[in-house]
Amino acid sequence: xxxxNMQRLLASLVLATIVLGGCVTSQPIPELSQxxxxxxxxxxxxxxxxxxxxxxxxxxxxxxxxxxDGLLQQQIIRSNYSKDGRAYLLNARPGTYVxxxxxxxxxxxxxxxxxxxxxxxxxxxxxGYTTYFSKELVEQTRVTVRENDFVFMGSYVxxxxxxxxxxxxxxxxxxxxxAPGATTNVLLMGMSGNIHYRGTLIERRNDEQTRSEFFxxxxxxxxxxxxxxxxxxxxxKQPIAR
Numbered sequence: 001x002x003x004x005n006m007q008r009l010l011a012s013l014v015l016a017t018i019v020l021g022g023c024v025t026s027q028p029i030p031e032l033s034q035x036x037x038x039x040x041x042x043x044x045x046x047x048x049x050x051x052x053x054x055x056x057x058x059x060x061x062x063x064x065x066x067x068x069d070g071l072l073q074q075q076i077i078r079s080n081y082s083k084d085g086r087a088y089l090l091n092a093r094p095g096t097y098v099x100x101x102x103x104x105x106x107x108x109x110x111x112x113x114x115x116x117x118x119x120x121x122x123x124x125x126x127x128g129y130t131t132y133f134s135k136e137l138v139e140q141t142r143v144t145v146r147e148n149d150f151v152f153m154g155s156y157v158x159x160x161x162x163x164x165x166x167x168x169x170x171x172x173x174x175x176x177x178x179a180p181g182a183t184t185n186v187l188l189m190g191m192s193g194n195i196h197y198r199g200t201l202i203e204r205r206n207d208e209q210t211r212s213e214f215f216x217x218x219x220x221x222x223x224x225x226x227x228x229x230x231x232x233x234x235x236x237k238q239p240i241a242r
Contacts, residue, residue, distance in 0.1 A: 030080050030090045032226035038145050039227065040089040042099050042153035043214065046131055047202060049162050056085030057102035057131070061178060066095045071138055072173045076100060083221040086214070090227060092145050099141040099153060100174045102131045102199065130179060131160055131199035132171040140204055150231065152214050154206035160197040162186065167198050 040062070046055045059082060063073040077097075079087035087102075105128045133141070141153050164175055164184040175184070175196060182194055189195050215231070222228040 027081050029222055029225045029227065032230065033091045036148045037091045038094060038147060039150040040092045040097060040143070040145055040153065041086055041151070041214070041218065042141065043086045043155040044099075044102050045085055045155075045157045046102060046104070046197075046199070047157060047159050049160050049197070055104055055129075057087060057104045058082055059103045060087035060099050061101040061103070061174070062089055062097050063100050063174075064093070064095045065098055065142070071098065071135065071170055074177060076174065076177055081221075084217070086217060086221060088221075094146050094149075096142065096144045097153075098138045098143075100133050100138055100170070101178055102133075102158070104129050127193040127195060129195045129197065130175075131158060131197040132164070132167065132174050132178075133158070134198065134200045135168050135170040137199065137201045138170050140201065150218075152206070152211055154204055155210050155214070156201065156205075157203040158199040159202050160199055162195070162197060163189070164196055164198060171198055 042060055044057050044060060046057060048054060060079045061076040062079070063071070063076055065071060065073060067073065077089060079089050081088040081090055089097075105126050107126050137156070137158070141156070143151050143153050145151050163186055164172065167175070175182075179194070179196070182196070183189060183192065184196050219228055219231055222231065
């Protein structure tokens with residue numbers, strides 16, 4: 001079987017896992033650490049390599065790009081709450097942020113032992129899927145968070161390509177930060193249950209209607225928490241885009 005056919009086979013396997021498998025347990029909403037705490041959120045939809053199927057990530061990885069390394073930071077910050085593809089970083093420290101990757105895990109296809117150095121624990125019977133954002137996409141997510149802000153990065157639809165062959169410098173860098181040593185061989189990825197994708201931008205929306213829809217969803221996502229009370233208080237700053 002040649003590489004192209006192997007990629008198609010793996011993509012079909014992945015589609016079945018994502019569509020038929022179950023989602024991971026949702027995280028609790030982090031408490032508001034102080035009255036002036038800030039929040040950050042991005043909405044992501046992942047389009048599978050073949051077919052019409054799509055998936056929403058369980059987690060998005062952010063990088064704080066205030067330092068000298070620009071986009072190529074050595075540390076990532078995981079979203080700490082997610083709902084229906086909306087990944088939140090609540091109690092975000094003020095600074096400039098970008099989104100660099102998305103992750104989801106699904107039950108269904110039995111997974112072998114995680115690849116050496118893989119930074120995320122994937123249990124037997126589940127598979128992990130990490131999509132690394134292209135440089136162009138990462139740049140478009142850049143926002144500045146100030147104290148007492150609640151910043152919306154926008155809504156993004158991403159195209160996934162199996163494997164890291166042809167990855168740009170930003171994708172290759174964050175693969176090594178998030179999953180150092182993990183294989184990107186198409187066959188071995190399928191056996192290990194840790195699948196890696198290149199993610200490129202199909203569509204970005206951040207207009208007034210999109211922000212209005214986000215604001216409605218955010219109030220529902222965070223219902224019962226101090227964050228929801230803050231968002232619904234007209235004396236507070238409303239969700240904004242930078």
